[in-house]
Amino acid sequence: MPIFEEKIPDKPIYYEVRQQARRFLSSSMKGNQIASLIVAVVVFAVMAYSFIISSKYIHVSVPVFFLPGLIGIILPGVVSGLISGEIQKRSMESLLATPLSTGQLVIAKALRAVLPVLATVAAILSLVLILLVGKLIYGDDSAGEFYSGWISIPAGIIISLVFAYAVTGICLAVSAVTRSTVASMVTSYGVMMLVYVIVPSIVAPIYVAIVGDGTGMEAYLAALHPYGMVALTAVEPLMDRANAGLVLILILIGLLIQGAIGFFGLAFAASRMEQLKRKGIEG
Amino acid sequence: MLEVTSLDKRYGQFQAVNDVSFTLEPGQIMGFIGSNGAGKTTTIKMLATLLEPTSGKATLNGRLLNSNDLLVRKEIGYMPDYFGLYEDIKVWEYLDMFASLYGVPGIDRPKVIDEVLELTDLGFKKNEFAHSLSRGMQQRLCLARCLVHNPTLLLLDEPASGLDPRARSELKDLIGELGRMGKIVIVSSHILPELADFSTVVGIIERGQMLAFGKVKDVVRSLTPAKKIQVRLLEKGAEASMWLHGKDHVSATEFVNPNEFRFDFTGTPEDQAALLKAMVDGGFPVVEFLDEEADLEDLFMKVTKGALN
Numbered sequence: 001m002p003i004f005e006e007k008i009p010d011k012p013i014y015y016e017v018r019q020q021a022r023r024f025l026s027s028s029m030k031g032n033q034i035a036s037l038i039v040a041v042v043v044f045a046v047m048a049y050s051f052i053i054s055s056k057y058i059h060v061s062v063p064v065f066f067l068p069g070l071i072g073i074i075l076p077g078v079v080s081g082l083i084s085g086e087i088q089k090r091s092m093e094s095l096l097a098t099p100l101s102t103g104q105l106v107i108a109k110a111l112r113a114v115l116p117v118l119a120t121v122a123a124i125l126s127l128v129l130i131l132l133v134g135k136l137i138y139g140d141d142s143a144g145e146f147y148s149g150w151i152s153i154p155a156g157i158i159i160s161l162v163f164a165y166a167v168t169g170i171c172l173a174v175s176a177v178t179r180s181t182v183a184s185m186v187t188s189y190g191v192m193m194l195v196y197v198i199v200p201s202i203v204a205p206i207y208v209a210i211v212g213d214g215t216g217m218e219a220y221l222a223a224l225h226p227y228g229m230v231a232l233t234a235v236e237p238l239m240d241r242a243n244a245g246l247v248l249i250l251i252l253i254g255l256l257i258q259g260a261i262g263f264f265g266l267a268f269a270a271s272r273m274e275q276l277k278r279k280g281i282e283g
Numbered sequence: 284m285l286e287v288t289s290l291d292k293r294y295g296q297f298q299a300v301n302d303v304s305f306t307l308e309p310g311q312i313m314g315f316i317g318s319n320g321a322g323k324t325t326t327i328k329m330l331a332t333l334l335e336p337t338s339g340k341a342t343l344n345g346r347l348l349n350s351n352d353l354l355v356r357k358e359i360g361y362m363p364d365y366f367g368l369y370e371d372i373k374v375w376e377y378l379d380m381f382a383s384l385y386g387v388p389g390i391d392r393p394k395v396i397d398e399v400l401e402l403t404d405l406g407f408k409k410n411e412f413a414h415s416l417s418r419g420m421q422q423r424l425c426l427a428r429c430l431v432h433n434p435t436l437l438l439l440d441e442p443a444s445g446l447d448p449r450a451r452s453e454l455k456d457l458i459g460e461l462g463r464m465g466k467i468v469i470v471s472s473h474i475l476p477e478l479a480d481f482s483t484v485v486g487i488i489e490r491g492q493m494l495a496f497g498k499v500k501d502v503v504r505s506l507t508p509a510k511k512i513q514v515r516l517l518e519k520g521a522e523a524s525m526w527l528h529g530k531d532h533v534s535a536t537e538f539v540n541p542n543e544f545r546f547d548f549t550g551t552p553e554d555q556a557a558l559l560k561a562m563v564d565g566g567f568p569v570v571e572f573l574d575e576e577a578d579l580e581d582l583f584m585k586v587t588k589g590a591l592n
Contacts, residue, residue, distance in 0.1 A: 089367030094428070097331055097361045098384040099353040278350055280334045 017111050044123055048130050055134025059142040061234050063127035064156030068226045070120050071164045072192060078116050080171040080188035081181035082109040083269060088180050092276070102273040106172060106266050113168045121157055128153060152234035159233070159255065163226040166258040167192065169265020176272035195261075200225055223250030224257060284308055285330075285436055285467050290339035292325050292491075299325045301491040302339070307469070307484065309435070312462040314482030314499075315471035322491040323471040324364055327438045330469070331361035343436055343467075357385055360429030364440040364471075368413040368421060374405065377413045377424065378431055385432035399427040403457065419450030426457065437461060437468045443477055455481055511575040512555070515543040517568035526565060530558065545575065 051058065083106075086092040095105065171188045178184040207221050222228025229251050285307040292300040300322045307313055317323045328334040330341055332350045341348040346355050369377065378396045387395055400406045403423040408416060416424060422442060429437060439458070443451045459481040461468055472478050478485065479499065486496040495502045516523055520542035527533050532550035539545065548555060559572050 086367075089369075090363070090365055091367035091369065093333065093363045094361075094366055094381075094425075095384070097333055097356060097359070098381065099356045099386060100384055101353055277333060278335050280328060 017114055021115065040123075047127060051127055051130050052134040052137075055131045056138040056141050058131060059234075060128055060131050060135070061150070061152040061156065063124045063131065064153055064160075064234070065227075065230060066127075067120065067124050067156060067160040068163050068230060070124075071117060071160055072167060072196065074116055074120060075113055075164060075167045076171050076185060076188040076192065079109070079113050079168050080175050080184045082112060083172060083175035083273070084178045084184040085175075085181045087276075096273070096277045102270045102277060105273060106270040109172060109269075110168050110266060113164060117161065117164045121160070124157075152230070155233040156230045159226055159229045159251075162255050162258045162262075165262035166226075166265070167262075169262035169269075170195070171265075172269040173265040173272075176269040196225065196227075220246075220250055223247060223254045225254070226258060229254050285341065285343050287330070287341045288339055290326065290329060290341060291337045292322075292329060292334065293337045298491050300329070300336075303488070303491075303493045304339075305486060305493065305496050307467045309465045309467055310462055311483045312458060312468040312470065312481055314478030314485040315469055315488065316473070316478060316485060317471070317488035318473055321488045323473075323488055324440055325491075326488070327361075327440050327469065327471060330436070331359055331438050332356060333361070357432055358435050360432070360434035360437045362425050362429050362437075362439045362442055364444065366425055368424070370412075370414050372413050373409075374400070374411055374413050374416070374424060375409045378428060381428045382431040387432055395431055395433075399430045402430065402460070403427040404453070419446050419453075422446060422450070422454065423457070426454075430461075435466060437466050439468065439470045441471055441473075443472060451477065510548055511545050512548045513539070513543070513545045513571065513573045513575050514562075514569065515571035517570055518542060519567055520544060523562065523567045526562075526567070530561075533558075543571075 051063070083092075086095065096102075100108075170191055171184075174188045174191055175184045178187055204221065223232055232247055232251060287303060287305050290300055290303045291298075303322075303326055305313075315323050315327070325334065329336045330348055332348050332352070332355065335350060343355065343358055346352070346358070348355055348359070372380070375396055378399065379392055382392045382395055383389070396409075397406070400409055403426055405420060405423055405427060408420060413421070413424060422445075426439070426442065429439075442458070443454055446454060455477070458468060458470060462481070462483065470478060470482070482499060484497065485499050485502055487494045487502070495505070497505070514523065520538070520540075524536050524538070524544055524546075527536065527546060532548055532554055534547045534549075536544055536546040548558075550558070559569070562569055562572075
C-alpha cells in the first residue's frame with residue numbers, strides 16, 4: 001500500500017447527499033422525519049385540491065411563485081446547523097483532522113441543500129401538472145395579469161435555484177460563526193429577513209418617493225430581488241412598462257448578485273473553518 | 284520516525300508548551316503524562332496539525348507535520364479527548380465515511396472496516412447506531428475510526444477517561460497490540476498506573492515543559508538515584524536502624540512498624556549484598572530485604588513537585 005497517495009479525495013463531498021438519499025430510499029427514517037413527511041404530504045394535498053378546483057382562473061406559472069418563499073423557509077432549517085452543530089457536538093475536530101480541505105468541507109455541507117431544493121422544485125412542478133389537469137377538466141379562463149407564455153416556469157425555477165444558493169451561503173456563513181444550532185437557525189432567519197424583507201421594504205418606498213410611481217422604473221429595482229425577478233418573467237403589467245431587453249440584463253445582474261451572496265457566504269464559512277483549524281476550536 | 288524539535292505554543296502571555304523535544308521510533312508507545320492543563324492536549328493537537336506551533340517543528344519520517352500539508356494527515360490517526368458521534372449513523376457508516384475522507388478506495392473499504400472492527404472487538408455492533416453504543420464501545424469506535432487509513436502515527440488523547448476498569452484493561456491490550464504492529468503511539472493521560480504497563484517510553488510534562496523523557500526504567504533511575512530498600516526483622520528493629528545509620532550509602536530511615544522500616548540506598552548491587560551480609564552477621568534476624576521499585580505515581584509526584592513550587 002503506497003504511503004502517500006498524492007491525490008486529495010474528492011468523492012467524500014458527495015457523502016452527505018448519498019447518505020441522505022440512501023436513508024430516504026431504504027425508509028430507515030426516524031420518527032420526526034416521518035412526521036414532517038406526513039405534514040408535507042398533507043399540505044401538498046390541500047394545495048393540490050385548492051389548485052385543481054380553482055384551475056380555471058389561475059395561470060399555470062402561478063405555483064412557481066411559491067418556490068422562492070418555500071426555499072427561504074425550508075433551507076435555513078436544513079443548512080444553518082451544519083457547521084455550528086458539528087462544533088456543538090464536538091465532532092468537528094475529527095473532521096478537521098482529515099485530509100479534506102476546508103473548501104471541500106464547506107462544499108460538502110452546501111450539497112446537503114441539494115435534495116431538499118430538488119424535492120421542493122419537484123413538488124412545485126407537480127402542482128403545475130395538477131393545474132394543467134384541472135384546465136383540461138374545467139377549461140381555461142386565466143388570461144389577464146399573467147403572460148400566457150411558458151417561459152416563466154423554467155425562468156422561475158432557475159431564479160429559485162440561484163436564490164437557494166444564496167440562502168445556503170448565508171446560512172453556512174452564519175453557521176460558521178455561531179456555536180449552537182438554535183442560535184445559528186435564529187440568526188440565519190434574521191439575516192435573511194434583513195436582506196430580503198426589511199432592506200427592500202425600506203428601499204422601495206424611498207425609491208418610489210424619489211423616482212415616482214407608474215414610471216416603469218420600478219421594474220429595474222424589482223430585478224434585484226428574487227421575487228421581483230420571478231414577477232418580471234411572469235407579470236404582464238410590470239414587464240409592459242419596461243424595455244424587455246434591459247429587464248433581461250437586469251435579471252442577469254440580479255442573478256449575479258445572488259450568486260455573489262452565495263459565493264461570499266461559502267468563502268466566508270471556509271475561511272472561518274480554516275481559522276478554526278489553525279488556531280484550534282477552543283482558542 | 285517521529286522527531287519533535289523545540290515545539291513552542293504561546294497564547295498571548297501564556298506559554299502553553301515550552302521547548303518540547305523528543306524522538307520516537309516505530310513500535311514505541313509513549314505515555315504522555317501530565318496534570319490537567321500541563322500542555323498534553325496542546326502538544327498532541329500540534330502533532331495532529333490542528334494547531335500551529337508558535338515555533339519549533341515536528342517531522343514524521345522526514346515529512347513536516349504542518350496544517351498546510353493536507354496529505355500528511357493520512358499518516359496520522361488522531362483521537363480527541365472528547366468527541367461527538369453523529370446521531371443517525373450506523374457504526375459501519377461512520378467508519379465508511381472516515382475511510383472515504385482519508386482516501387481509502389471504495390473497493391477496499393468493506394474489508395478495512397471489517398478488519399478494524401475485529402481489532403477493536405466491535406464486529407457484533409456493525410449495524411447498530413453509533414450513538415446507541417456504551418461509552419467504552421464509543422471510545423473503541425473512535426479508535427477504530429483512527430485506524431481505518433492505517434496511519435503510522437497514532438495520537439490518543441486521554442483514551443481511557445470515563446471507562447470502567449474492564450474497558451480500560453481491554454483498551455490497554457489494544458494499544459499494546461498497536462505498538463506491536465509497528466505504529467508510533469502517543470497516549471496521554473493523567474492517570475499514571477494506566478500507562479506504566481504498556482508504555483515503552485514515558486514523557487512527563489508540567490507547565491508546558493518536558494521534565495523527563497525516556498524508557499520507563501531509565502526515567503525512574505535518572506530521577507531517583509537513591510532506591511528504597513524495605514527491611515523486615517523478627518525483632519530488634521530499632522537497634523538495626525541505629526546500626527544502619529552510620530553505614531555508607533544509607534540515609535533517611537523511616538519506620539513502617541517497630542520491626543519494619545525502609546531506607547534510601549545509593550550504592551551498587553554489590554554494596555547492597557555486602558550490607559545484607561553485614562546485617563545478618565551482626566546478628567539481626569532479617570526476614571525481608573526488598574528493593575522497592577519506584578512507580579510512576581511516585582515519580583510523577585516527585586518530578587512535578589519541583590515545578591509547582
